[in-house]
Amino acid sequence: MWPDRRLIELFKTEFPIVLAPMAGVMDAELVIAAAQGGALGSLPCAMLSPEKTREQVSIIRQRVSAPVNMNFFCHKPVDADPKRETQWKQRLAPFYREYGLDPDAPVPFANRAPFDAAMCELVEKIKPEVVSFHFGLPDQALLKRVKAAGCVVISSATVVKEAIWLEENGADVIIAQGAEAGGHRGMFLTESIAEQPGTFALVPQVVDAVKVPVIAAGGIADGRGIAAAFALGAAGVQIGTAYLRCPESKIIAPARVALAQASDESTVITNVMTGRPARGVANRTMREVGPISSDAPHFPHAATAIGPLKAAAEKLGRVDFTNLWAGQAVRMGREMPAAELTRALAGSALARLQALGH
Numbered sequence: 001m002w003p004d005r006r007l008i009e010l011f012k013t014e015f016p017i018v019l020a021p022m023a024g025v026m027d028a029e030l031v032i033a034a035a036q037g038g039a040l041g042s043l044p045c046a047m048l049s050p051e052k053t054r055e056q057v058s059i060i061r062q063r064v065s066a067p068v069n070m071n072f073f074c075h076k077p078v079d080a081d082p083k084r085e086t087q088w089k090q091r092l093a094p095f096y097r098e099y100g101l102d103p104d105a106p107v108p109f110a111n112r113a114p115f116d117a118a119m120c121e122l123v124e125k126i127k128p129e130v131v132s133f134h135f136g137l138p139d140q141a142l143l144k145r146v147k148a149a150g151c152v153v154i155s156s157a158t159v160v161k162e163a164i165w166l167e168e169n170g171a172d173v174i175i176a177q178g179a180e181a182g183g184h185r186g187m188f189l190t191e192s193i194a195e196q197p198g199t200f201a202l203v204p205q206v207v208d209a210v211k212v213p214v215i216a217a218g219g220i221a222d223g224r225g226i227a228a229a230f231a232l233g234a235a236g237v238q239i240g241t242a243y244l245r246c247p248e249s250k251i252i253a254p255a256r257v258a259l260a261q262a263s264d265e266s267t268v269i270t271n272v273m274t275g276r277p278a279r280g281v282a283n284r285t286m287r288e289v290g291p292i293s294s295d296a297p298h299f300p301h302a303a304t305a306i307g308p309l310k311a312a313a314e315k316l317g318r319v320d321f322t323n324l325w326a327g328q329a330v331r332m333g334r335e336m337p338a339a340e341l342t343r344a345l346a347g348s349a350l351a352r353l354q355a356l357g358h
């Protein structure tokens, strides 16, 4: 028995486990597989058009009757600053030359749009059981419409004050995202990566500060981590990195190799790939330009000039310019179908909880 059943009852899933949304490396296939295993599957929509989003959700709805979580970014958009873009291109120019690319050729903008009226209309039509946001919450008018569509609203906090803000502004559940987590920090009231607590310290402090259920995220990759999250007062877990090597993820082959070879010392927090701090396996860009650089344009514009380099390197089977987002528990990821992995995670967590005398 799970020591806390609030999320199982709220989400109507078999297990209190959420497959993390992971923009750029997964689609409906991983959502379906995790849902078939008993988790809440999350579809990352931040890099999709409304049409593509609709298509992906319809694939999920055709294949499983399980609840679904649609995930969006809600950063405050900042226009690209041409001066800064030029400086950034100059910083990257040696790599452009190495790959025989013209640094002056126009490049399409990196596409990570915040949640807007068009996506909100889609949510109202689809009525997903859950909607999750990264980087805070959308403005109150949009949020009201999401809630009126009957969706449970969740969002990530990286420090206690963000958790309190999320609860006061309408989140039904809060994800406490510790520093170990792969991908972008969900931070929105602070910019200081040095101060982000680890999962072990953050979860109980968030649990003490809010009344809504708390989901632990960051560095959780097996039954021990899940049991620890419950011991810290979490009502569930959100797991990303541990699912990356599942055959249903859309990680390209050389990135799969990099993840398989990664250890506990392989990841860093960097801002050079997109302009916002995120944790990933260190690649050449992170090592030679960052991991943190004050030259990086604001999110998501840093990714624009990286785009041609990423494409050229990937053609040669290299991930020197690819976001290898992954958390500190990357070595614990298993190459296993996602439904099977979900059941294994739940089974080992329950066994561990029982052994601890729950």
Ligand SMILES: Cc1cc2nc3c(=O)[nH]c(=O)nc-3n(C[C@H](O)[C@H](O)[C@H](O)COP(=O)(O)O)c2cc1C
Binding pocket: 020, 021, 022, 023, 025, 044, 046, 071, 132, 133, 134, 177, 180, 181, 182, 183, 184, 217, 218, 219, 220, 238, 239, 240, 241, 242, 324, 325, 326, 327, 328, 329
């Ligand atoms: C490859 C990757 C991509 C991610 N993309 C998103 C995203 O699109 N939206 C989001 O809310 N969180 C995203 N995250 C963060 C996850 O929601 C979650 O906080 C994190 O995976 C938990 O830590 P773990 O990776 O150690 O399990 C991403 C994480 C990874 C590893």
